[in-house]
Amino acid sequence: MRRAGQPPAFRAVGDGSKLSTATELYPEELQLATRNKGMPLEALRYPITPTGLHYLLVHYDIPAVDAPAWELTVAGQVNNALRLSLDDIQRRPKASVTVTMECAGNGRSLLSPRPISQPWVVEAIGTAEWAGTPLRGILEEAGLTARAVEILFTGLDLGVEGGVVQNYQRCLSLEEATRDDVLLAYEMNGQPLEPQHGYPLRLVAPGWYGMANVKWLDRIEAIETPFDGYQMNAYRYAQSNDDEGERLRFMKVRALMIPPGIPDFLTRTRLVEPGPVTLKGRAWAGRTAVSRVELSTDAGATWSDARLGEQVAPSAWREWSCQWKAEPGSYTLCARATDAQGKVQPLEQPWNVKGMGNNMVQRIEVVVA
Amino acid sequence: MRRAGQPPAFRAVGDGSKLSTATELYPEELQLATRNKGMPLEALRYPITPTGLHYLLVHYDIPAVDAPAWELTVAGQVNNALRLSLDDIQRRPKASVTVTMECAGNGRSLLSPRPISQPWVVEAIGTAEWAGTPLRGILEEAGLTARAVEILFTGLDLGVEGGVVQNYQRCLSLEEATRDDVLLAYEMNGQPLEPQHGYPLRLVAPGWYGMANVKWLDRIEAIETPFDGYQMNAYRYAQSNDDEGERLRFMKVRALMIPPGIPDFLTRTRLVEPGPVTLKGRAWAGRTAVSRVELSTDAGATWSDARLGEQVAPSAWREWSCQWKAEPGSYTLCARATDAQGKVQPLEQPWNVKGMGNNMVQRIEVVVA
Known part of the structure; x- marks a missing residue:
C-alpha cells in the first residue's frame, strides 16, 4: 500500500467508476x-x-x-x-x-x-x-x-x-x-x-x-x-x-466480518496490503449456538473453516477469525455461519413481502495491491 | 385524533399512497x-x-x-x-x-x-x-x-x-x-x-x-x-x-423544526390534532447570530415571525417557537431563519457540484385531522 503514485489498483478502488447499478429508491x-x-x-x-x-x-x-x-x-x-x-x-x-x-x-x-x-x-x-x-x-x-x-x-x-x-x-x-x-x-x-x-x-x-x-x-x-x-x-x-x-421470533444465524484493510469513502471497497491478513468478525444465532463459521475469498465458490473464539455472553455474539494470504487481485470475501441445528446462512436470500429475517451471507469487495 | 374508525385523513397519512416519486440512488x-x-x-x-x-x-x-x-x-x-x-x-x-x-x-x-x-x-x-x-x-x-x-x-x-x-x-x-x-x-x-x-x-x-x-x-x-x-x-x-x-468555512444560517404531532412510520408525514399547536425548533448561524425566525404554513407563500428564545451557549443553537391554530386540512410547514448579517435561508437551494452548504428551508408535510 503506497501513499503516492496512484497505481491503477488504487483508482479502481477509489475513482467511482466501480459504482453499482443505481436502483430506484423513494x-x-x-x-x-x-x-x-x-x-x-x-x-x-x-x-x-x-x-x-x-x-x-x-x-x-x-x-x-x-x-x-x-x-x-x-x-x-x-x-x-x-x-x-x-x-x-x-x-x-x-x-x-x-x-x-x-x-x-x-x-x-x-x-x-x-x-x-x-x-x-x-x-x-x-x-x-x-x-x-x-x-x-x-x-x-x-x-x-x-x-x-x-x-x-x-x-x-x-x-x-x-x-x-x-x-x-x-x-x-x-x-x-x-x-x-x-x-x-x-x-x-x-x-x-x-x-x-x-x-x-x-x-x-x-x-x-x-x-x-x-x-x-x-x-x-x-x-x-x-x-x-x-x-x-x-x-x-x-x-x-x-x-x-x-x-418472526428469534434471530437467525449470521456472521459478519470486520472489513479488512482501508475503505474507499464512497464505495467502501477495501484496499488491502498483500501478505498475511487475519480476517475477523462475530457471529450469532438467536436462541441457539453458532457451531461453524466458514470463509470464502471467491464469492462463495469455495469455503474454509474459520476458528471459533470466545462467546461474549450466553445471549451475545461469538468471535471468529481466519488467516488469509492476500495476493494481488480483486476478491469478494464472504463469511457464512451455521447454527447448532445445522441451519446455514443462504447465499441467495428467499424473498418475503416485508423483507424480514434476511441472513444472506455478507459480501465484501476487496482489492489487494 | 381518534384511535379507531380510520377516517380518510388517516389513510392519506398512512397508506403509502403519498410516496414521492422514486429517484435513482446508488x-x-x-x-x-x-x-x-x-x-x-x-x-x-x-x-x-x-x-x-x-x-x-x-x-x-x-x-x-x-x-x-x-x-x-x-x-x-x-x-x-x-x-x-x-x-x-x-x-x-x-x-x-x-x-x-x-x-x-x-x-x-x-x-x-x-x-x-x-x-x-x-x-x-x-x-x-x-x-x-x-x-x-x-x-x-x-x-x-x-x-x-x-x-x-x-x-x-x-x-x-x-x-x-x-x-x-x-x-x-x-x-x-x-x-x-x-x-x-x-x-x-x-x-x-x-x-x-x-x-x-x-x-x-x-x-x-x-x-x-x-x-x-x-x-x-x-x-x-x-x-x-x-x-x-x-x-x-x-x-x-x-x-x-x-x-467552505462557517455554518450558514438554518432553522429546523421539531415535527409536530405524530408521524406515519414510512412517509414521516405528520398527523396533528386540530386546535392550538406550539411549533418549536432551534436555529443557528455559524460564527454570527440568528436574528429572526419566520414560519410558514403554506409552503413559503406567507410568513409570520416566530418568538426567539434562549441561545443555549454562544456557539450553540437558539430556541424558537410559534403558535399555530391548526384547522383541518393539509399543510406544508416551513421555518426560515435570518442571520445578523441579513442572510436568509433560500426556498430553492443554489446547486453546487459537491452538494455542500445547503441551508434550504425545511418542509414538513402535515395533515390536521
Whole structure:
C-alpha cells in the first residue's frame, strides 16, 4: 500500500467508476435511513458495542418522557395491579444481561424486488449490556390469574402505521415473558438509557429480533386472549399480500466480518496490503449456538473453516477469525455461519413481502495491491 | 385524533399512497446512509443532544486506538516539538464549550441533480458539550516559529478518496487555531469520547462545519506553506468540475423544526390534532447570530415571525417557537431563519457540484385531522 503514485489498483478502488447499478429508491426510504442508525461494521471489533454505535430502529418518534412523573402500569389478568415509579423499579433486585440484538429487517435492501421500508444493508446489529429488574419478579408480585395467556407490552411511542394510529405494542407468551433473562432494563452499558434506547424503561428479551424488545414502556398487561395487533402481523415471513406467513421470533444465524484493510469513502471497497491478513468478525444465532463459521475469498465458490473464539455472553455474539494470504487481485470475501441445528446462512436470500429475517451471507469487495 | 374508525385523513397519512416519486440512488450511497448517522428531528427538543443521537459522518473507518500507547505529536515550525500522552493532555487546563455542529453536506439529497455522496436529508446536526484543553495553550508551549502560517491537523483515520490514499487532514489559519474556544477535546457530554466521535482526542472548532473538527488526532503540525490537501479541495462551493469554488468555512444560517404531532412510520408525514399547536425548533448561524425566525404554513407563500428564545451557549443553537391554530386540512410547514448579517435561508437551494452548504428551508408535510 503506497501513499503516492496512484497505481491503477488504487483508482479502481477509489475513482467511482466501480459504482453499482443505481436502483430506484423513494425519498421517504432515504429519510428513514438517515434517522435510523446502523452499526459501522468496523465496530464489530468491540465485544460490547459503544452506546452511540448500537443499531437503532424507531418506528414513530422518540417520545419525550418526564421520568419523575412516569409510572409503569402492570394490569389486566393480575391479582394486584401495580403502578411503579422508576425509583420503585430500581429498588427491586437488579440483574444484567449482555445481548446481541438485530433488527428483523436487517438486509432488506439486498432483496430483489426490494420491499419498501427502512432500507438496511447489513449493519442493523449491536451488543449491549442491559441492566434492570427481571420481569418475572414483577409478574410474580402482580400475581397472574389463571386466565392470563400472554403478556402485552405497550410503549409510549405513538404514530401511524398502515393507516392505523397506534402505540407500539407487542406480546410475549407467558413462557417467554417469565424466562430468567428477560429484563425491564433501565441501564445500557452502565449508564441510564439514552432517550432513543427506551428511557426510562424498556423490555429486553434475549434471542428475539429487535421488535420484541419494546422501548419506552408505559403498560404491561396480562391478557386473556392472544394479541393480534398491528406489530404482530407486520413482522411475518409472508410470501405475498394474501399469505399470512409465520411470525418472526428469534434471530437467525449470521456472521459478519470486520472489513479488512482501508475503505474507499464512497464505495467502501477495501484496499488491502498483500501478505498475511487475519480476517475477523462475530457471529450469532438467536436462541441457539453458532457451531461453524466458514470463509470464502471467491464469492462463495469455495469455503474454509474459520476458528471459533470466545462467546461474549450466553445471549451475545461469538468471535471468529481466519488467516488469509492476500495476493494481488480483486476478491469478494464472504463469511457464512451455521447454527447448532445445522441451519446455514443462504447465499441467495428467499424473498418475503416485508423483507424480514434476511441472513444472506455478507459480501465484501476487496482489492489487494 | 381518534384511535379507531380510520377516517380518510388517516389513510392519506398512512397508506403509502403519498410516496414521492422514486429517484435513482446508488447502493453505495445507501450504504453510506446506513453507517453515518443523522439526528432524528424530534431530538431538537434537547438543548444538548444525547451522545448517541448526535449526527456522525466518518470518511473512512473508525480507527482502533490503543489509548495507553497513543501520543499526540506537535511538530513542524515550532521551537519545542511535543509528544503528549492522554494523561499529559488531561493534566493541562481544562475548558469546555457547547457547540452546534452540522455536516457540510447536510441537505445534499434535496439538490437536483443530486451530487453522489453521503445522501443527507436535513438531519446532520447536533449540539454537544465538549471538554478538553485549549489548543492555544499547546501551541504556546510548542512555540510557533515566525515561519508558521497554518496549523495542520492529521487524524488516524486512513482511507482512499478520489483515488488517493490518505489520512484525514485539514488545516486552520493561525488566527482560527488560536481562538479561545478551539479545544483539543477528550470529553463529550461529560464522558470520555465514544470511539466514533474521535477517541481519544479530537479538534473542536466552534462555528465551522463539521469537516474542520478533525477526529482521532495523531499529529498537529505548524506548516510554512498553506495546505492544499484533498480535504481542503473536497469542501468547496464549486459550480462545475472546472470551477475551483470558494472553500467552505462557517455554518450558514438554518432553522429546523421539531415535527409536530405524530408521524406515519414510512412517509414521516405528520398527523396533528386540530386546535392550538406550539411549533418549536432551534436555529443557528455559524460564527454570527440568528436574528429572526419566520414560519410558514403554506409552503413559503406567507410568513409570520416566530418568538426567539434562549441561545443555549454562544456557539450553540437558539430556541424558537410559534403558535399555530391548526384547522383541518393539509399543510406544508416551513421555518426560515435570518442571520445578523441579513442572510436568509433560500426556498430553492443554489446547486453546487459537491452538494455542500445547503441551508434550504425545511418542509414538513402535515395533515390536521
